[in-house]
Amino acid sequence: xxSNASSPTASMTQDDAATPAQQAPPRQSFFxxxxxxxxxxxxxxxxxxxxxxxxxxxxxxxxxxxxxxxTTVEAARKGRPSYNPGCLRWQAYLRFAGxxxxxxxxxxxxxxxxxxxxxxxxxxxxxxxxxxxPSNKMKKWTSTHAARSVNEPSDVRYEAYMSLxxxxxxxxxxYQLYLTPANAALVYKLYVAPCSSNPxxxxxxxxxxxxAAEAELAKSSYSGAISEMDIFSDAEDAFAALSGLLGxxxxxxxxxxxxxxxxxxxxxxxxxxxxxxxxxxxxxMLEKHKILVAHRDRxxxxxx
Numbered sequence: 687x688x689s690n691a692s693s694p695t696a697s698m699t700q701d702d703a704a705t706p707a708q709q710a711p712p713r714q715s716f717f718x719x720x721x722x723x724x725x726x727x728x729x730x731x732x733x734x735x736x737x738x739x740x741x742x743x744x745x746x747x748x749x750x751x752x753x754x755x756x757t758t759v760e761a762a763r764k765g766r767p768s769y770n771p772g773c774l775r776w777q778a779y780l781r782f783a784g785x786x787x788x789x790x791x792x793x794x795x796x797x798x799x800x801x802x803x804x805x806x807x808x809x810x811x812x813x814x815x816x817x818x819x820p821s822n823k824m825k826k827w828t829s830t831h832a833a834r835s836v837n838e839p840s841d842v843r844y845e846a847y848m849s850l851x852x853x854x855x856x857x858x859x860x861y862q863l864y865l866t867p868a869n870a871a872l873v874y875k876l877y878v879a880p881c882s883s884n885p886x887x888x889x890x891x892x893x894x895x896x897x898a899a900e901a902e903l904a905k906s907s908y909s910g911a912i913s914e915m916d917i918f919s920d921a922e923d924a925f926a927a928l929s930g931l932l933g934x935x936x937x938x939x940x941x942x943x944x945x946x947x948x949x950x951x952x953x954x955x956x957x958x959x960x961x962x963x964x965x966x967x968x969x970x971m972l973e974k975h976k977i978l979v980a981h982r983d984r985x986x987x988x989x990x
Contacts, residue, residue, distance in 0.1 A: 784833030858921035864899035868964030
């Protein structure tokens with residue numbers, strides 16, 4: 687249960703309980719709690735918790751549109767890019783759409799859906815409940831609130847190249863970040879240390895992250911085996927294909943689209959010096975594709 691859950695409420699109200707005259711004689715049960723445990727439950731009865739709600743501070747202390755994502759306090763204050771590609775793509779997409787917003791440090795535990803990012807539009811009134819827009823509904827919300835329309839190409843190549851990006855490049859990202867020993871310090875800085883200062887929790891978090899990455903990569907492999915050579919070879923082919931599609935154009939399809947946002951989410955973090963990669967094979971291969979490097983620089987300068 688998230689630490690952001692509201693106060694507990696009893697699972698049975700007083701009206702539901704029987705009065706002394708209505709209560710049936712006590713029956714013997716083959717299962718009995720030990721007396722010390724029973725005394726604990728008598729003092730602290732079973733309670734149920736309501737669903738996670740939006741962080742209370744969002745309604746009382748924050749104004750305007752707020753995008754909750756993986757970031758640092760300083761980066762949030764300056765509106766800098768998130769260090770998580772899944773969050774950064776939506777950050778860029780909202781910028782493309784001309785949506786005014788600020789970013790806030792968050793975590794999956796703080797998200798009402800358990801996934802970042804989530805978006806909280808400005809309240810429509812001083813007493814209004816703030817709406818929560820999860821990432822899977824953000825595009826729909828943007829379509830009716832954007833200051834300028836974001837290109838949604840009907841070109842059949844759009845879905846094909848999005849799929850290429852989400853398969854080949856994402857897999858290489860997972861391998862480089864989570865399964866490359868030289869980048870363990872980076873994973874610790876981004877996802878482990880902010881989670882807890884407890885060494886046991888940190889060790890468990892590190893293990894879980896690595897296991898999740900291994901499971902996803904193995905599941906996407908035909909043989910179930912994880913091949914570093916094949917993963918990076920596929921990423922190299924994907925970069926070459928995306929570079930060929932973009933060519934001399936500023937954007938993939940006349941105007942900025944989700945494909946531009948999704949590509950930037952990876953290329954920016956791969957090339958960002960502040961990430962302090964211990965081993966950056968993706969950066970080495972991306973530097974060979976000057977068209978994609980220029981695309982990253984253009985988005986960074988124009989929108990961040």
